[in-house]
Amino acid sequence: MAVWFDALLRPNRSLGPAGRTRLFWAVAALSAVSVLRFWAVGAWPVALFFILDAGLLWGAFKLNDRAGRRRETIRLSRAGLDVAYTAPDGRTRTARLEPFFARVDVRHADSHRAQVRLVSRGAEAVVGSFLSRDERLEMAAALDEALYRFRTNQAPPTPGG
Secondary structure (H helix, E strand, O other): OOEEEEEEEOOOOOOOHHHHHHHHHHHHHHHHHHHHHHHHOOOHHHHHHHHHHHHHHHHHHHHHHHHOOOEEEEEEEOOEEEEEEEOOOOOEEEEEEOOOOOEEEEEOOOOOOOEEEEEEOOEEEEEOOOOOHHHHHHHHHHHHHHHHHHHOOOOOOOOOO
16 A cells, blocks of 8 residues: 555653663662761661662653653555554554645744644644654654645655655
8 A cells, every 4th residue: 555654753762771771770879889878977867868869760760761652653545644642551542534634733833832733624633742843843844745745646755765
């Protein structure tokens, strides 16, 4: 089947798994040194806060990893304009829009709150909300171009071309 647009959107993550592991262990090592110093001078209650701090950091890493599993897939083909949202827990919901009537609506394009909506016959789907402003605008332009090519019956782009 011919495909005019196919994109997998994922949240940006600045540290990979190896970097997060190294950072966590570096903080844990520094905390351990501090815990031993405070324990040695008799200020053991302060040591509990360092342990709590390391635990909270580990929890924050886990929450960040979970949020990073979020996905959105946008696909434009003769079958329709499909948007599939995958939540961090794996649940997926989809929206299907009529591509001949679909338009890309960008709100607040000049601010960091830029929002990209796909609108078609009363149905709408917000896409790429976790992307940076520039990434959202770039994705919106590419999707708008794909919708134009689809409506004017131009051949879909060749893979890798």
